[in-house]
Amino acid sequence: MEANKKSLAGIFENKIFDIPIYQRGYDWKGVNFEALWQDINYCIDNKKPLFLGTVIFQESKENNIGTNISYQIVDGQQRITTMTIFLTALRRVFQERLEIEQDSSAKELLNTQAAIINMKYLNVIDVLGKTVRQRLNGTTYKKKKIVDALNYICASDWQGDFPKEAIVNGQKKRLTLQFSRFKNVYDDFYKKLSAKNSKDQPEISNQKLQELFSTISSADFVEITVSDESEALYLFEIVNARGKNLEIADLLKNFFFSQVKDWDLVEQQWNNIVENADGAGGISRLLKFFYVSRKGHKGSGSRELYENLKDLVEKNDYKSLLNDIQEFSQFFHEIRNGSVEDLFTQLKLNEYKGKTFEDVINKSDIYTSVELTRDCNVTLSDPLIFSFFFKMHQLIFEDGTFDRKIYDKLKKYPKQFLLALEHLHFVNYGIGDRRANDVEALYADTASEMFNALSLDEFRESLKNLYAKLKELRDPKPTFIANFKKKMFYGRSKRTYNLILYCFDKLERDINTDNYKKIYSPNESKGISLDHWADQSDTYDENYEIIRDEILQDIDDDGNSKIDSIGNLLPIGGRLNKDMSDKNIVFPKTPSEKHKYLEDHGLPYNIQLNFLRDYKSKFKDWDSKSIDQRADDLANSVFDIIANKHFNI
DSSP states (O other): OEEEEEEHHHHHTTEEEEOOTTSOOOOOOHHHHHHHHHHHHHHHHTTOOOEEEEEEEEEOOSSOBTTBEEEEEEEOHHHHHHHHHHHHHHHHHHHHHHHHOOOHHHHHHHHHHHHHIIIIIIEEEOTTSOEEEESEESOSSTTOTHHHHHHHHHSTTOOSOOOSEEEETTEEEEOOHHHHHHHHHHHHHHHHHHOTTOSSSOOOOHHHHHHHHHHHHTOEEEEEEEOOHHHHHHHHHHHHHHHTOSOHHHHHHHHHHHHOSOHHHHHHHHHHHHHHTTSGGGHHHHHHHHHHHHHOSTTOSHHHHHHHHHTTOOTTOHHHHHHHHHHHHHHHHHHHHOOHHHHHHHTTTTOBTTBOGGGTSOHHHHHHHHHHHHHTTOOTTHHHHHHHHHHHHHHHTTTSSOOHHHHHHHTTHHHHHHHHHHHHHIIIIIISOOOGGGGHHHHHHHHHHHHTOOSHHHHHHHHHHHHHHHHHHSOOHHHHHHHHHHHOBTTSOHHHHHHHHHHHHHHHHHHOSTTOOOOOOTTSOOOEEEEESSOSSOOSOHHHHHHHHHHHHOBOTTSOBGGGBGGGEEEEEHHHHHHHHOTTSOOOOSHHHHHHHHHHHOOSOHHHHHHHHHSGGGGGGOOHHHHHHHHHHHHHHHHHHHHTSOOOO
16 A cells, blocks of 8 residues: 555546446535635635645556556545546636637637646547547446546537437447436536526636646645555455444445355346335335334444444355345335335245235235325334244244244234334324324334244234334323324325324215225325315305305414314225316215205215215204214214224234
8 A cells, every 4th residue: 555645637647547336426415616716716815725625546467558556446436526526517617718719828828728638637638639539438337327428528629508308439338327426517617617597606717717726736636556456455344434434335335245256136126226216215224124123223324234234244244134125125115116016026926835924914905004104104114024024924934934833923913013003103104293103112123023933922922012102102092182183184295194094984884884885095096086075166056055155264374274174084086086076077065965966876885875864953053063973973973983903913
């Protein structure tokens, strides 16, 4: 290892660079650019050198061109890439000034500076003046499309255009996300340097442009070069883990590349993991949830998570850890975005020798429970759900074969478990005002207990303790009713709309389980809509219009009209609702007329029949008081259904 202080010009001299496979993509944003721009101008104004930190290079011993030695950038690729983009913008401004400059001396200087940028920083030029390759290459790995973007913008004839497609090395290629990120930074630099389209900033003088170029080219770095690949990867981890400049995902990716020599396999699996995480934005949460499912809440904070994830490796079996993360990532994706069928498969509920858990809980019910957590803004239960089904599957196939006795003992558990979570989430976070993080530690530690349970008895004990704690945490009935009547209004949000359907779904199932027709299906089109019993629009009964207007004018402190209360809503088929609302045909509008119309046209849901029976006497004078009474009745009924469900085994 060798360390030296060098300028940017010294860094680029007789070097060509590759960004290795384990590096993250370019992700500088406006705040990073603005900070650099201010630093540059501060150094110019105060005649101070610009310091841009430490860079680490590994001599690659491949792809050398003449006197130019090839290096991989171990650390510093974001800064090196940014300097390259800055210099492309500066080159363009020099070229534009060259076309309009009248003074021959100034013209010669501009031409010289543009040529220096092109030859010493952006491209490798042969003796005939032909570009051999770009100084900075995206990667040595063929799948990294960043190389296309870098090759394109560094080209000597590039004029700053960023099309969606471009001819790169003689081939038409679609430009990638990396290209758009380059564009944002390039545009910021170019606007600053050219002062175009700026009312607040005067045009930068040629002298100032020279000062900017001089400051950048003389910017100080501490350059560290290594020759050994393992040393390079080790330094990458040390520099970034200690300073926390990289996300956990970037560090972990580097870790796998340093330990698993099959880089193609690592890259393929890691790309699958990132894709399952719904892109880079979800990868940190995925890794946290993966760790939590095994080790619980302790040690899952951002500062210690990386080291703790590495500690999961057993007997130097790094591939197994990567495989485990990939498996979890598939579950992570399906529980958020998958279909009913995909989720059922991912939870391994279709692998039981012709027996499946559909005997006691169907696919749609599992999906309902999962979707309800989303509508209640709860995701912290994901590791718990994963560990539950993982351990259950492991117990049933403990010796690799199907154990019918264990299966019979466990077959009712999925429904009990999911309903327990579903009901708590609905009461406390869907209807209540609690924050979901009040169960984070409980869910995390229970997930770990389940995952690491050594026997059926330990698994059962973990569940029993969980149910007892969930029951303790659940809001009491008076709190639930108060929140229910305050929040359950049509049009408040898509989430509230779904929760209203969920309430009617619970009531429908409770009335007649055997003849149950699903109402709550947030991601499935079931043709369900909500009808306002006191109609929102003009009625055909003048005597009722006064009552309806009073309901409309009954508005609470949050701006909710009584007419939108759940007490005034009834789920009906979408086609029937459309017919009842059709302005071209005289259909009933008053509650009494609706009653007769619905009875005549048939009703598929028991909850509809019960409503028409129980509130028939109130339809003639259906007012705010009637709506309040029904909302109260609904709240009581829903809570009683939930409270009577078992939270124990």
